[in-house]
Amino acid sequence: MNADFMEALEQLDKERGISSEVVLEAIEAALISAYKRNFNSAQNVRVEIDRATGKIRVYARKTVVESPNDHRLEIAQEAAEQIDTKYQLGDVVELEVTPRDFGRIAAQTAKQVVTQRIREAERGIIYNAYADLEEEITSGVVTRIDHRNYYIDLERTEALLPASEALPGEVLRMGDRIKALITRVEKTTKGPQIMLSRIHTGLLRRLFELEVPEIYDGVVEIKSLAREAGMRSKVAVYSRNPDVDPIGACVGPKGMRIQTIVSELCDEKIDVVEWSVDPxxxxxxxxxxxxxxxxxxxxxxxxxxxxxxxxxxxxxxxxxxxxxxxxxxxxxxxxxxxxxxxxxxxxxxxxxxxxxxxxxx
Structure with a gap:
């Protein structure tokens, strides 16, 4: 590793928010394992990466004792005093043992660590982005299908639509673009898992908010919903403005707004009724x-x-x-x-x- 590598880490820190110090500490830890694995060493070692130059040094750590039993882990007091007279019994002496061809191993290890950290950071960014979107509507394209799930490409990541959460009788094909509700976002070892639903009542609410500006703006309010997905739904609406007809706002000119929602839900029948304080x-x-x-x-x-x-x-x-x-x-x-x-x-x-x-x- 060299100064260019250190500059690349700094750039990674700025562009993706991946701390260069955290990455370097991870590389140092990985290099300890790589050293022991490649050089059949059972020594207690420490790896240090110079933060300015990128130069790597490996140090064997040995405890000062009167009479060593294991020269890989211990050093005699007399030998330690020849290095520096300050060493006393129980102190730890560090001796540089950097192998001549360690640079190649270090570069390969560093690449693996950086790649892993970038992957973890991207997963974290995606998780944080979608964790805040639970109970919100999203749009994606069906990319894969098996007997249990539909896999939906959301551009930044892939989400899961279980077959049980698709509309009854709905036939989705690869390439179809659909809208669905994000019901759950979980962290897994393979990254964030995003679960979708097309039968959740919340999807109907979000579709109305999307298609009816008066609902989005708060002029018209959805008071309650009842849904039997794929079959029929009822939506009770109320207008805070006496000059705005809540049902007319939801239906839209020539029924265009409600028809857009009906089409998205595979012709699910929707009754829009006016809410009243009088039961x-x-x-x-x-x-x-x-x-x-x-x-x-x-x-x-x-x-x-x-x-x-x-x-x-x-x-x-x-x-x-x-x-x-x-x-x-x-x-x-x-x-x-x-x-x-x-x-x-x-x-x-x-x-x-x-x-x-x-x-x-």
């Missing part, structure tokens, strides 16, 4: 597209009893109860839906029971 009105809105006749809120039980026209019952409940289930998630109320005729029959039975009880009295 009855909110529950009625949440059951959209069904029309609601009446809503009775039982606050103590967190139950909403809903009446709909007969022809709207199946629409209100939805396929396999999906519409009612999402409305319940969105509002936080258990939704009990009845048609007008069902309610009429219930009321008739109730009235009959009351009349019978009255007759008995």
């Amino acid at each position: 009855g009105i909110f529950v009625a809105s949440a059951l959209s597209p069904a029309k609601v006749v009446d809503v009775e809120i039982v606050e103590g039980e967190k139950v909403a009893r809903v009446v709909v026209p007969d022809h709207q019952l199946s629409l209100a409940i939805g396929k396999e109860g999906q519409n009612a289930r999402l409305a319940a998630k969105l509002t936080g109320y258990k939704v009990d839906i009845k048609s007008e005729s069902q309610l009429g029959r219930s009321q008739s039975v109730f009235a009959k029971l009351n009349l019978e009880a009255f007759a008995e009295d």
